Amino acid sequence: MIVLQLVLAHLLGDFILQPTQWVEKRRKKGKGLVFRVYHVLVHMILVALLTGFSVDTLWMIPVIGASHFGIDFLKDRFYSKKRAVALFLLDQLAHLMVIAAVVYGDGVNFSNIELSLESIYALAIGLLLATYVSSVLIRMVLNSVLNELTDSKMDESMRKAGLIIGMLERVFVFAFVVLNYWQGIGFLLAAKSIFRFGDLSQKDHRIKTEYVLIGTLLSFGLAMLSGGLYNWIT
Template sequence: MILLFIKLILAHLIGDFVLQPQKWVKDKNKNKHLSKYLYWHLAVHALLLLIVLSFKFDYWLAFLIIIPSHFLIDLAKLHLQNKKNKRWLFLLDQLAHLIVIAGVVEIYEPYLSHYHKLDATMSLLFLACVIAVTSMSSIVMKTIISRWNIENYKNDEDSLENAGTIIGVLERLFVFLFVIMNFWEGIGFLLAAKSIFRFGDLSRAKDRKLTEYVLIGTLISFGLAILIGLLYNYMLGII
């Protein structure tokens, strides 16, 4: 049961957060159901499902449930989405996908008849968590903090290209590893080190809004990594 659930989650994470360029997202938001990238996105999910399910015909019902439901959920989000509800619809969209996946797992392997395939399960669980900590968390953070526009307060003249994104991904990976290793002191050290390095930038900026923006982003980043790390440890305890 756990193995099938993680396979389906892994396919979803890769399809939604790794193999979906921003170009596709923008085109879908603009053209809705007329966007060709909406159907390319579904094709990617279909291919990923076939791969993780090893092209087994036994899972034809899972395929027929997940792909059409994914299309309907994405289509509803595209038509209902606006600037005010964008963040909430993003979260509801992901929750709906998870509910569908959980329902499919229940059809094939009822949760009460849970069995173990430890090695494969642990590997897939770890991979799914790494993707969640990196690609998914980056998009979640952008969605949450998009309500604040700080373009007028940022100074990117001396900044490396994509440095902020890379730093965020690396810090979440470190925090995730610290949590699963039960090395909580490392998180405190990492947070202190980041605070020291950012102190100069924030003091030069002399702007409270930028300071608050950085603090919110840091707390969200660390919080997501800790949450995923705790979830990983919890899942290990039940498989």
């Protein structure tokens, strides 16, 4: 159970309770330290709350806080738009490795973890991965692959609409995978193709077509991975 508690605390702290302004200001000299400390404090509070302030796990709070500060410092120090996706993946991997090390140090045997009473944690983690975490990753991939989409060809309303549609479709795909209703994914993809790709048939819509196609494939793929992970855990 402690594994899921720590992972849930990480996802909430990194993707739900971290405003975009914090991420941007962390990379600036001077104020960066302050917002990095804010971010770490949020993580430490979440760990304390989700573990119930247990005396046996209190030592994890400063360890996770200190490691999170160091990992984020390195990520911000070497950040660039070209390296955004790679740094994001390495950053998340490093945080998860710290959580694994902390849990291992607490004497938990990963092969014998009982998850029957912790399905709510697994569900929360799966949904967060399918929605917010996937949104961040998809946005970075699209920005790095299709830089021209940042100009007037892709207005702000289209980006916001795509964000909402993407989250909703990933929730549906996640549910279909959990329910083992794979036909539903096919129907959803077909429906999106009819409504979304039908308006992008002209030659001057090539960029938007690539944007929608790459975003759709990433969205469906990440949602299926999240659903598969939930099924594996439970």
